[in-house]
Amino acid sequence: MHVTEAVLSRRSVRSFRPDAVPVEVLRGVLEKAQRAPSGGNVQPWNAHVLAGEPLARLVASVAEVIPQGRSAHSPEYAIYPPELDGAYEARRYGVGEAMYAALGIGREDKRGRLGQFMNNFRAFGAPALMLVHTPRYMGPPQWSDIGMWLQTVMLLLREEGLDSCAQEAWAVYQKQVRACVAIPDDHVFFCGLAIGYRDAQAEVNRFDVPRAPLAEAVVFDGF
Ligand SMILES: Cc1cc2nc3c(=O)[nH]c(=O)nc-3n(C[C@H](O)[C@H](O)[C@H](O)COP(=O)(O)O)c2cc1C
Incomplete structure (x- = not known):
């Protein structure tokens, strides 16, 4: 598989087949992903990978x-900045609307929307879930390194015919995550990565997630 094919065939998969993922495959992917770049070669990523009983x-x-609602939420970082606005906010809103439209869940159907969101906390039916953490003192450059590593993992998963969905949503239940896996107290829990094989028929895996035109993001100068 060429890099382009891996990039273009990756999408956030929100409905997985139950087929187990061989641990040797995951080990191989994560071994290669250790080659991801990081400022100063700090490699600030740490993770637990769960399957089966755990x-x-x-x-x-x-x-x-979950029935306790927001009172059970305890995220350790702001998943989105409160200032998010303009095109950024529109894109965030847009992907949600595109997903609910594909599922036939209307704007007024709060229950339906919440139900779909809650699928996050079943890892969308994925047979494996990676939980990512890093020392609390790490700053934006190191969090960006973790992003590079995560994308490296996601692309290598494609090469193995596997799919994934990064999940910041788990951050709101970091207490429950910590009770299940030994994340050091001086580390912040960042996100999950649901891993498995996509259900290719599921509408939630088929809608288009548009991107901004390149000119909105990048300026070329001096060519
Ligand atoms: C760090 C990170 C965290 C994310 N967290 C969630 C999440 O909690 N739940 C979810 O459904 N999607 C989550 N996403 C997926 C994004 O919504 C998705 O990447 C974006 O809409 C672009 O769509 P695509 O990945 O299908 O191309 C996350 C993505 C990233 C990179």
Whole structure:
């Protein structure tokens, strides 16, 4: 598979087949992803990968507190800046609307929307979930390094015929995550990465997620 094919065939998959992912495959992907670049070669990423019983335990422990609503949320960082506005906010809103439209869930259907969102906390049915953390003192440059590593992982997964969905949503249940996996207290829990094989028929995996035209993001000068 060429890099272009991996990039273009990657999408956030929100409905997985139950087929297990061989641990040797995941190990191979993560071994290669260690080659991801990072400022000063700090390699600030740390992760636990869950499957089977440990993953079922995490899903069950979060399911227990979901009925408490927001009072059970305890994110350790702002998932989106409160200032998010303009094109950035429109894109965030747009992907949600595109997804709900594909699922036939209308704007007024708060229950339907919440139900779809709550699928996050089953890792969308994925058989494996990676939980990513980093020391609290790491700053924006190191968080950006973690992003590079995550994308490297996601692209290498494509090469193995695997799919993924990065999931910041788990951050709101970091207490439950910490109760299930040993994340050091002086580390911040960043996100999950659901991993498995996509259900190619599921509408939630088929809608288009547009991107801004290149000119909105990049300026070329001196060519
Ligand atoms: C760090 C990160 C966290 C994300 N968290 C979530 C999440 O919690 N739930 C979700 O459904 N999608 C999540 N996404 C997926 C984004 O919504 C998605 O990448 C974006 O809309 C672009 O769509 P695409 O990945 O299908 O190309 C996350 C993506 C990234 C990079």
